[in-house]
Amino acid sequence: MKSKRRLQTTFDIISIGYELLDGRILNTNAKWLAEQISGLGGKVCRIIAVGDEVGEISSVIKDSFRRKIDWVITTGGLGPTYDDVTLQGVAKAVGRKLVLNKRALEMVRKKYLELFEKGIVDSPELTPHRMKMAMLPRGAKPLENEVGSAPGVLLKFKKTRIVCLPGVPNELENIFEKRVKPLLERSVKKIHTADRWLLIKGVPESTLAPKIDDVRSRFPTVYVKSHPRREEGESIINLYMRIIAQNPRICRETLDKVEKIITELAEELGGVVSRLEGAPR
């Protein structure tokens, strides 16, 4: 399993907010991010929702460090109010202080001037609560938020990169697409995937299953799933195999090897095996 994980750049998504834990809202942000990350070739290892508590946030981030996750993406808790404590949690996890970040402050200042000029806020004044959004863990970089007022945050700690995004979906999406995706496109390991379907007739799944379990443990980078059915009293198995590897050659060679082994096993059990040209039906 280790080798499988390490082949891909790994991610944890940490969603912060009590509203996720009491069932008030669905975690659509995590699904959106997971889709984006998978689309870039990354592997999301865990999605964790925790409350707005510094200790909880710090504890789950430290756990990602222990598991040597490459990227930790947090959502929520970057706003100006008391209970927006994400950056305090991150600061605690990395053992650094929160300091006023000049670039972040410039972003916040510019944003409130705009909002004031549009008549949305009554004053462009940088109150302590507004300045709070520019207090980042030492060494962090702000990520411009074109939609809302709280900048996103990027921070490197040992081998892990931490990205903090706001919880408001269109702000999160804006920062991710404009500031984070370009970084990921450069740094996520390129992977290749290949899949194959076999049709196995005349072997009951219950007989083949333990053999396939053996194959799976010998080839941990190959995902094997069987879809059994019966047709006119005969056992029919559609067997799906998928591999992730660093290059197309390894994909093809490994699938060839696994196909050969499974074919021989099924034939020994009296089955007839053929390769399908794609997904069945």
Add this chain to the structure above:
Amino acid sequence: MKSKRRLQTTFDIISIGYELLDGRILNTNAKWLAEQISGLGGKVCRIIAVGDEVGEISSVIKDSFRRKIDWVITTGGLGPTYDDVTLQGVAKAVGRKLVLNKRALEMVRKKYLELFEKGIVDSPELTPHRMKMAMLPRGAKPLENEVGSAPGVLLKFKKTRIVCLPGVPNELENIFEKRVKPLLERSVKKIHTADRWLLIKGVPESTLAPKIDDVRSRFPTVYVKSHPRREEGESIINLYMRIIAQNPRICRETLDKVEKIITELAEELGGVVSRLEGAPR
């Protein structure tokens, strides 16, 4: 924070399945469960999605044990296929073997007989894959599934109760409502909540904020959130306070105390405070 958590019965929800991690599906099961649990007075501490890997499942469950969570609810991975490994993960976490559970086997046998009689499956035979659904960690109890074929599972380990539910939403809901909810109604600590709104005029939020931070740290069971705005140049703050306590008297007395302190602080700063009869507007 500790005292706040321990006042309520605590829950972790562990959602199992790669389809949650690659963004294929939204975790609606976790939201549904979180709503049910909150409605019963329980506190969901974390919602964690992990892949179909024994080591991952075992690792997050052990983490719930370390944090002395009262109830761990897992969803998904109870079916008959190779990659349904939830019970292997649970067994590993509690250090027990998977053994054939007679009551669970009876449930599975009855289910396949029904499905066979309805013409949905071709044979009522208890294949190894079907029997797999009756292999439970030693000491576990099966929870009847009236909708699908995999029974739910209930297991006690030290002071934690583990409940495993299927990932198919209507199966999960059926088992939860019929088998789990009655248990929770008996065992979740009864709690009381109370809330109150104050209207504070003439004090800028930026001035009041640090004082309220002090109050919050003195009363960790009280949630305080301010909603500032300006009206004709004057600072207006709607201040929301909510408390969770073991009885209504403590709720009322604590809110009275906090209200008194905040009122005095605001008045010292030149503000005028009044109590609202409910949520503003």
